[in-house]
Amino acid sequence: xxxxxxxxxxxxxxxxxxxxxxxxxxxxxxxxxxxxxxxxxxxxxxxxxxxxxxxxxxxxxxxxxxxxxxxxxxxxxxxxxxxxxxxxxxxxxxxxxxxxxxxxxxxxxxxxxxxxxxxxxxxxxxxxxxxxxxxxxxxxxxxxxxxxxxxxxxxxxxxxxxxxxxxxxxxxxxxxxxxxxxxxxxxxxxxxxxxxxxxxxxxxxxxxxxxxxxxxxxxxxxxx
Amino acid sequence: xxxxxxxxxxxxxxxxxxxxxxxxxxxxxxxxxxxxxxxxxxxxxxxxxxxxxxxxxxxxxxxxxxxxxxxxxxxxxxxxxxxxxxxxxxxxxxxxxxxxxxxxxxxxxxxxxxxxxxxxxxxxxxxxxxxxxxxxxxxxxxxxxxxxxxxxxxxxxxxxxxxxxxxxxxxxxxxxxxxxxxxxxxxxxxxxxxxxxxxxxxxxxxxxxxxxxxxxxxxxxxxxxxxxxxxxxxxxxxxxxxxxxxxxxxxxxxxxxxxxxxxxxxxxxxxxxxxxxxxxxxxxxxxxxxxxxxxxxxxxxxxxxxxxxxxxxxxxxxxxxxxxxxxxxxxxxxxxxxxxxxxxxxxxxxxxxxxxxxxxxxxxxxxxxxxxxxxxxxxxxxxxxxxxxxxxxxxxxxxxxxxxxxxxxxxxxxxxxxxxxxxxxxxxxxxxxxxxxxxxxxxxxxxxxxxxxxxxxxxxxxxxxxxxxxxxxxxxxxxxxxxxxxxxxxxxxxxxxxxxxxxxxxxxxxxxxxxxxxxxxxxxxxxxxxxxxxxxxxxxxxxxxxxxxxxxxxxxxxxxxxxxxxxxxxxxxxxxxxxxxxxxxxxxxxxxxxxxxxxxxxxxxxxxxxxxxxxxxxxxxxxxxxxxxxxxxxxxxxxxxxxxxxxxxxxxxxxxxxxxxxxxxxxxxxxxxxxxxxxxxxxxxxxxxxxxxxxxxxxxxxxxxxxxxxxxxxxxxxxxxxxxxxxxxxxxxxxxxxxxxxxxxxxxxxxxxxxxxxxxxxxxxxxxxxxxxx
Numbered sequence: 001x002x003x004x005x006x007x008x009x010x011x012x013x014x015x016x017x018x019x020x021x022x023x024x025x026x027x028x029x030x031x032x033x034x035x036x037x038x039x040x041x042x043x044x045x046x047x048x049x050x051x052x053x054x055x056x057x058x059x060x061x062x063x064x065x066x067x068x069x070x071x072x073x074x075x076x077x078x079x080x081x082x083x084x085x086x087x088x089x090x091x092x093x094x095x096x097x098x099x100x101x102x103x104x105x106x107x108x109x110x111x112x113x114x115x116x117x118x119x120x121x122x123x124x125x126x127x128x129x130x131x132x133x134x135x136x137x138x139x140x141x142x143x144x145x146x147x148x149x150x151x152x153x154x155x156x157x158x159x160x161x162x163x164x165x166x167x168x169x170x171x172x173x174x175x176x177x178x179x180x181x182x183x184x185x186x187x188x189x190x191x192x193x194x195x196x197x198x199x200x201x202x203x204x205x206x207x208x209x210x211x212x213x214x215x216x217x218x219x220x221x222x223x224x
Numbered sequence: 225x226x227x228x229x230x231x232x233x234x235x236x237x238x239x240x241x242x243x244x245x246x247x248x249x250x251x252x253x254x255x256x257x258x259x260x261x262x263x264x265x266x267x268x269x270x271x272x273x274x275x276x277x278x279x280x281x282x283x284x285x286x287x288x289x290x291x292x293x294x295x296x297x298x299x300x301x302x303x304x305x306x307x308x309x310x311x312x313x314x315x316x317x318x319x320x321x322x323x324x325x326x327x328x329x330x331x332x333x334x335x336x337x338x339x340x341x342x343x344x345x346x347x348x349x350x351x352x353x354x355x356x357x358x359x360x361x362x363x364x365x366x367x368x369x370x371x372x373x374x375x376x377x378x379x380x381x382x383x384x385x386x387x388x389x390x391x392x393x394x395x396x397x398x399x400x401x402x403x404x405x406x407x408x409x410x411x412x413x414x415x416x417x418x419x420x421x422x423x424x425x426x427x428x429x430x431x432x433x434x435x436x437x438x439x440x441x442x443x444x445x446x447x448x449x450x451x452x453x454x455x456x457x458x459x460x461x462x463x464x465x466x467x468x469x470x471x472x473x474x475x476x477x478x479x480x481x482x483x484x485x486x487x488x489x490x491x492x493x494x495x496x497x498x499x500x501x502x503x504x505x506x507x508x509x510x511x512x513x514x515x516x517x518x519x520x521x522x523x524x525x526x527x528x529x530x531x532x533x534x535x536x537x538x539x540x541x542x543x544x545x546x547x548x549x550x551x552x553x554x555x556x557x558x559x560x561x562x563x564x565x566x567x568x569x570x571x572x573x574x575x576x577x578x579x580x581x582x583x584x585x586x587x588x589x590x591x592x593x594x595x596x597x598x599x600x601x602x603x604x605x606x607x608x609x610x611x612x613x614x615x616x617x618x619x620x621x622x623x624x625x626x627x628x629x630x631x632x633x634x635x636x637x638x639x640x641x642x643x644x645x646x647x648x649x650x651x652x653x654x655x656x657x658x659x660x661x662x663x664x665x666x667x668x669x670x671x672x673x674x675x676x677x678x679x680x681x682x683x684x685x686x687x688x689x690x691x692x693x694x695x696x697x698x699x700x701x702x703x704x705x706x707x708x709x710x711x712x713x714x715x716x717x718x719x720x721x722x723x724x725x726x727x728x729x730x731x732x733x734x735x736x737x738x739x740x741x742x743x744x745x746x747x748x749x750x751x752x753x754x755x756x757x758x759x760x761x762x763x764x765x766x767x768x769x770x771x772x773x774x775x776x777x778x779x780x781x782x783x784x785x786x787x788x789x790x791x792x793x794x795x796x797x798x799x800x801x802x803x804x805x806x807x808x809x810x811x812x813x814x815x816x817x818x819x820x821x822x823x824x825x826x827x828x829x830x831x832x833x834x835x836x837x838x839x840x841x842x843x844x845x846x847x848x849x850x851x852x853x854x855x856x857x858x859x860x861x862x863x864x865x866x867x868x869x870x871x872x873x874x875x876x877x878x879x880x881x882x883x884x885x886x887x888x889x890x891x892x893x894x895x896x897x898x899x900x901x902x903x904x905x906x907x908x909x910x911x912x913x914x915x916x917x918x919x920x921x922x923x924x925x926x927x928x929x930x931x932x933x934x935x936x937x938x939x940x941x942x943x944x945x946x947x948x949x950x951x952x953x954x955x956x957x958x959x960x961x962x963x964x965x966x967x968x969x970x971x972x973x974x975x976x977x978x979x980x981x982x983x984x985x986x987x988x989x990x991x992x993x994x995x996x997x998x
Contacts, residue, residue: 054537054619075541082539095531097238098231109227110539154538 001161001193002028002051007060007070009046009216020046022216024060028195030161033188035207036197042213044197045166051195052085052164053077083111086155090167092147094139094154101126101135104153111158125153129183145176152183163187165196169203181206228544232552235531242524242893246517247559249889250606252882253513254557254598255564260506260875261594262586263579266415267499269590270489273412273419275354276449281458281482282417283308283443288477289726296481298442298488299324302433304480305443306348311465315458317448320345320352321426321433321441322418328395330422332381340377340421342395346430350409352446353418359389360407368427371403374411377421395422414585417442417488435469436478445482458482497948498872504945505648505879510598512644512883514605516890517553519637521610523897529617536619549611550603557602578874609633634894638927639934642975645887646938647945650967652880654946654960655873661957663863668794669707670741673698673828674858675837676706677844687848688825694843696836698828701739703732704811706824708858708865710797711806727762727805728796734810739826746770747789753810756785760793762805778807785809798865799953833857872949891927891978898923899986906986919987924979931975939968 007024010017020043028034036044049055050062053069056077062070069080086107087093094103101122108118126132129149139147148168155163165184169177177200185206188194196207204210205224212220236243274280283304287294302321309319323344330340347365350357357372364370371393373381378388385408392402403424412419432438447458459481466480489495532545568575572583579586587595613633677691692700705711711728732740737749737757747770750757756778763773770790779785793803829836837857844855863870899906906919914922943964950956957963 049619052537078536078539078541081537087537093530093534093537095234095534097234097531102230102234106535107538110541110544158539 001030001065003063005061007050007057007062009050010058019216024218026218028193030193031191033194033207035204035210036213037204037210038213043216044213048164048166048197052087053081083158084160085162085164086158086160088151088155088163088165088168090170092151094147094150096139099136099138100131100150103150104157106154107158121157125157129153144172145179148172148180162193167197167199169200228548229551232548232555235552236555242520243556245889245893246520247556247563249516249886250513250557250560251563253509253886254560254602255567256879256882257506257510257513258595258598259575260502262591263581264499264502264506265591265594266581266586267489267495270415271417271485273416277354277485279447279449280354280485281445281447282485282488283445284481284483286479288479299439300441300443301436301439302430302441303435305445307435307469308462308465309445312461315447315451315453315461316445318348318352319445320348321443322349324442331394333392336381338380342422342424343418343420344424344426344429346426352444355412356410358408358410364406365425366427368425369403370406370425372407372409372423373405374421375408376411378408414581494952501945501949508644508647509879509883512641513886514602515637515640516886517606518609519634519890520893522613522633523894525613526901527897528614532614532617533619542615545615546611549614550607553603553607557599578871580871635930638894639930641887641890642931642934643938645883646935646968646971647942648876648883649880649971650939650942650963651946652876653963653967655876657957657959657963658950658953659866659869659873662799662866662953667707668743668792670828671858673833675827675829675840675855676858677825677827677855691827696830696839698830699739700827701736702825703736704730706826707794707796708861727807730808731811732808742791744789745792747774750788750809754786755788756807756809757789757791758787759791759806761803762807763790765805799955888978892982895979895982916987920980920983923983924976927979928976931972935968935972939964
């Protein structure tokens with residue numbers, strides 16, 4: 001499903017040139033659960049951005065479902081991302097001024113989905129996440145675990161093929177962290193491809209395979 | 225779309241302080257800019273409401289003296305337009321002379337009263353001017369007892385225009401003449417030189433119309449629609465007519481030219497420079513208000529990056545993000561327009577007086593494009609610049625902390641704001657100082673407490689005796705005119721009888737010289753009707769020294785006068801008038817003398833001048849109830865003569881206040897977000913030993929670095945604009961260089977001080993909070 005060939009990503013400023021990713025070759029099959037590990041600054045998030053079409057590689061090829069997307073324009077990337085990829089972030093990244101319901105509904109508003117359908121999907125996810133009683137609350141009124149459940153619901157509301165999670169338990173206590181990981185495992189079991197960046201061996205243990213990055217290179221790809 | 229509206233509204237509501245700052249500063253800025261631009265458009269479209277106005281021309285006269293030319297004037301002898309039209313029938317279809325318009329008190333036969341703008345016109349008035357006649361025959365203007373009303377005035381006086389025809393009215397209460405309404409014409413908008421409410425017949429005056437003399441009229445000519453001649457060709461033909469009909473006298477010639485009617489006001493140099501200043505003020509305020517909006521928006525980018533990133537992750541494209549920001553701007557703009565409308569409505573009387581135009585006229589449908597343009601420009605700049613920046617934020621930034629400062633943009637915007645604020649604050653200070661200077665300058669005569677007292681011709685002696693006996697009246701005098709109102713002119717010939725220069729001429733008894741307090745620099749006052757005094761400028765124009773002038777004989781050989789003294793130059797009228805030659809003597813000749821009827825009775829009242837003038841007014845109203853005019857204090861008359869300057873002072877003052885608030889709001893918005901953006905940096909600096917002053921310096925040095933060049937450039941531009949405005953004065957406030965220097969310095973100090981004050985709390989906050997939240 002995801003095929004990265006010789007992917008390089010370079011960041012340049014006036015004086016410094018940084019190679020964030022070098023010759024990354026990676027295949028992720030449909031339905032796989034992959035954990036990406038490595039020290040800070042090794043390129044984990046950059047890799048996630050490229051896979052999520054939020055960023056483009058400097059060189060190399062990125063085939064998503066067999067189609068080259070590494071060279072597409074921003075608007076084309078937006079179109080590909082819509083409904084296909086869901087994102088979960090360490091800091092939840094809920095929009096503070098929207099309610100729980102509106103945050104979950106957000107990706108659907110950029111898709112041709114009727115209001116009734118949107119309502120039905122959001123309600124279904126609210127129940128699934130045990131958040132129905134918080135429908136009209138704002139993010140600041142929720143605990144960290146609840147916020148992350150809302151963020152997961154938002155990622156799932158379009159029934160995406162791929163979930164990209166950037167340290168999804170990084171800001172949670174262990175109990176909430178376990179809940180989130182179990183949710184991701186359930187999703188994966190239902191057929192969703194999951195790629196997760198993590199520093200936690202315990203979280204990585206939920207994945208089928210762990211990829212280790214160091215200084216922009218993949219140094220290991222170990223199935224569990 | 226609905227969702228975008230919801231997101232935009234939520235975004236506004238989530239930043240209430242910033243949204244209020246944006247709306248209030250926009251309201252001030254665009255409110256004043258719309259007002260000034262509407263006034264500019266009003267002046268720009270002056271004299272364009274007449275039918276086929278492109279073929280309507282006004283006559284201008286230029287007097288050529290032997291040594292110089294006088295400024296071209298619209299005031300011409302009455303025969304000029306009709307005479308030219310009669311002789312150039314291949315060019316003009318008609319010509320008409322009119323009065324210059326004056327306000328009259330109208331009372332109808334059913335005692336309805338109105339203050340009306342009245343003109344005098346002939347039978348060709350409507351045809352020439354292109355004013356639509358709705359009822360009546362223009363030939364009725366041959367009868368002086370007939371009057372034509374505008375449909376608006378007819379409705380005001382008689383209910384409907386139809387009921388007006390045949391009714392009678394009087395003009396000004398003290399005249400007994402009754403006029404019959406003989407016709408109705410369509411009223412023209414206010415921004416036309418000829419927009420009468422009431423048109424009287426010019427017949428009583430037209431019998432005296434000549435090619436030369438009696439310059440009191442405006443002249444208009446309508447070009448034939450089939451005439452293809454250029455303006456230069458037309459004026460060359462007119463010159464031939466004038467050459468034939470007006471031979472030179474004593475070396476004086478006149479030149480008559482026609483100019484398109486629409487150039488009469490907007491083509492006038494003083495009006496043009498005022499329009500230029502209006503436009504500059506409006507554009508400066510508008511740009512500052514919009515840039516302020518952009519500045520506050522850009523300053524919030526760091527705070528908004530996350531939500532933009534989330535929207536993009538969720539599938540929002542560039543257009544969606546941009547449309548959200550446009551919707552947000554439109555919402556804030558609507559709030560700002562509502563607030564601006566409320567402010568304009570609340571202060572409409574003051575604003576109408578300041579702009580000398582009614583709100584309904586300023587914002588009549590033909591000028592709504594001004595509002596539309598301001599809205600379009602605000603959206604185009606205010607929404608699209610930050611909108612495009614927001615929509616271009618890299619989505620990946622939400623995985624990291626967004627710290628992009630957009631410093632370049634912010635600096636440019638703040639630079640423009642501070643420059644604009646300096647320009648307008650400096651100009652406002654210049655106008656204020658110049659007005660004070662003009663009103664309080666030593667005029668060179670005893671102006672303090674000088675009151676001009678209108679009198680009854682019939683009961684003059686008793687009236688004067690009565691007034692003089694009042695305890696607060698110090699002394700009295702009389703003359704033909706006064707230095708405040710100005711004098712009649714007289715041509716002074718040279719030795720060969722050719723015109724040499726023109727002088728102001730005054731007639732007054734010898735006692736008046738002491739009363740008015742002229743300052744002698746040579747000789748003595750005149751004592752009899754064979755003597756005369758002159759001023760320093762007269763000497764200069766004649767090539768004499770004051771001392772050598774005394775004893776000389778001037779005037780016609782049949783009517784000679786000996787110069788007995790020379791007085792220092794004094795102010796005649798306002799400072800708009802240059803120092804000019806002046807001569808004064810005792811009136812003589814049959815029927816005149818100390819008893820001649822056209823004198824102005826003046827007294828000096830004791831202090832307090834205003835209070836005593838009021839007492840005098842009340843006394844006259846009580847004892848002489850039939851009188852029309854009331855006494856006026858010369859200093860107050862002068863103040864009224866500076867009405868345009870006062871209004872301009874008010875305008876710049878309003879603009880300065882608005883600009884100051886807008887800029888301060890911009891600074892507050894900018895600094896709040898700058899502090900937010902640099903919160904971590906500040907905390908780390910403090911953790912590493914930075915003190916309060918170090919943090920204040922950190923935040924203010926940055927702004928000070930570009931505030932300094934901004935105030936310098938602002939000061940230079942203000943100097944240039946002010947000079948344009950100051951051209952109307954012959955003397956300017958000597959302290960202007962200090963204003964050009966110190967106002968920019970004050971703006972700079974206030975800017976830095978405001979930033980320091982706003983930084984104080986952050987500089988004293990606990991750094992651990994900021995570091996913890998990171």
